[in-house]
Amino acid sequence: MAQSVKTYTDQIDFWHWGELFALSSLIEEARHYCKELIVAGKKRNDCNKALQSKFNLNKRYCASIYIEVKAIVDNAKENRNHHIETLSGQIKSLKSDIKKREKQINYFAQSENKQKYKGNDKGFVPSKLKIKIACNIHAAQRKTTELQDAKFAVHQKKRKLNFLENQLKHIRLAPINYVLSPTNSLTLVGSKSESAGNQSAQFDYIESIDKFVLNIRTPYALEERLGGEYIRIDGLNFKYGKHEIIEAISERCYKVATSNGEPKWDKGYSAVTLRFYWKNGSWYVACTLDINLPEITSEYLSGYIGIDLNADSLGWAVCDAQGNLLEFGDYKLDLHSKTSNQREAILSDAATFIALKAKHYNFPIASEKLDFSEKKKQLKQKGKKYARMLSSFAYSQWNEVLDNASQKHGIYHKKVNPAYSSLIGLTKFMSMYGMNSASSAAFVIARRGRRFSERLPQHKLLPSKSAKAEDTKVKHVWSHWSKVSKSTLGIPRHKYFSARLNRTRKVKSFCQLACFLGESRRIDNPIQLELFEVGAIPTGKDAVSAAVSRSRKPRQRTENTFTQLCLDLN
Secondary structure (H helix, E strand, C coil), X not given: CCEEEEEEEXXXXXXXXXXXXXXXXXXXXXXXXXXXXXXXXXXXXXXXXXXXXXXXXXXXXXXXXXXXXXXXXXXXXXXXXXXXXXXHXXXXXXXXXXXXXXXXXXXXXXXXXXXXXXXXXXXXXXXXXXXXXXXXXXXXXXXXEHHHHHHHHHHHHHHHHHHHHHHHHHHHHCCCCCCCCCCCEEEEXXXXXXXXXXXXXXXXXXXXXXXXXXXXXXXXXXXXXXXXXXXXXEEECCCCCHHHHHHHHCCEEEEEECCCCCEEEEEECCCEEEEEEEECCEEEEEEEXXXXXXXXXXXXXXXXXEEEECCCEEEEEEECCCCCEEEEXXXXXXXXXXXXXXXXXXXXXXXXXXXXXXXXXXCCEEEECCXXXXXHHHHHHHCHHHHHHHHCCCHHHHHHHHHHHHHHCCCCEEEECXXXXXXXXXXXXXXXXXXXXXXXXXXXXXXXXXXXXXXXXXXXXXXXXXXXXXXXXXXXXXXXXXXXXXXXXXXXXXXHHHCCCCCEEECCCCCEEEEEEXXXXXXXXXXXXECCCCCCCCXXXXXXXXXXXXXXXXXXXXXXXXXXXXXXXX
């Protein structure tokens, strides 16, 4: 059964604050000493022995301190490696941009030189070159030229490159800064093998008063000062998660693997980690535990709900088991200039909406498998608008909240490759169903989750679906969509509504048709109409073929005047 980590918090009464202050100060000193031992390369047993002898701590306290500090040290090393990788990617992108700009400057200077010195092959003469005034407003005020502005921009890029290289060199040589937990806080790591799920503290639920009592084992160094082996904290009443805590501290049976590989039943608890911290003039206790999630009830062989995440909207579409469209929509997202908590709340509402829609149909969810780590390294070279859009595109946060919502409602979440999903949705489904670009891409993702293949329409102008490479291997269908994407670059999206990509539609006799060619001459007979390619707009010089009837021959007429085709399909 799948599990998820949850944390529930409650406030501690003021008469226990003195005991917690004394305990936290002792644990804080032990944490700093344990950090020095771990950085020096000491093993776990050596750290435990050193902590026991120096601070007179229990063995279980030493184990909990080591686990906490070791996780902080490993996390700091991982963050440093990630920072170095990010800086290396930014330096690489900046060098590529400088090289591209310098090439453009050289090409601009050579083109200006050729215009003045035609027939002269001696090359570029900078002292005799006349550069035109730049059209930029700020450049015109400074009376600079386009070439001067371009050189100044390259100079600024080189300054930024030098700064990043020095920063990377400093990070690689500087020691790692390990930041431990703040003062007036302590953590007691949970364990499944201990009673009530913790080594040093155990919850006890008093049913008569409907509250919890927490017994904390007192360290040896504080037994005489605090006057006992245990610190008893009563009056805890968790507003949320009460039933989950009771279930976690209750004994249960589960299967474990033996040395010979055969499973056997054993008794145990759920791990309960306790963290005590001082905040806003009061002590709090945070209880972190594993809770069992509901079983996945969505049918795998049924339809799918596809999701296409954009910077300002969330497109969704529902397809059945045969790949047909059932429902689609667009969920608006306003993430611009929002804080992290506001962004998380907005995305959580959207994820809950999708999870409830999937629960209504009992369908799994299919979403895009994306990674923007490489693109975010190039934000400085892509412009402010692109950087703002990509920074607010919180895909990792969205993926986390969608997983939580899916697990909460027992919905299976599948990630698929989003290759050419927008292009396929634009050319095949957008005008067919009257969808927008986001919902049409979501419909393609839903069909891909159901393992349907999106082949190209059969047309003589499109690549053949059975085309073979030189090694006689059949190409994947995405290779054909790659050719289509190159041929449709720069076409506005609204053009896909007015014309279908290389499709031919036959008009039947019961359709009302009005065809005007040149002068006011109306032909009411059924014809066959062939639409133009995407992006092509018919003009008065284009030829229009019309067959007035089977008994008459098709006639070709080219007019330089106004040409209009009106079609009403009932």
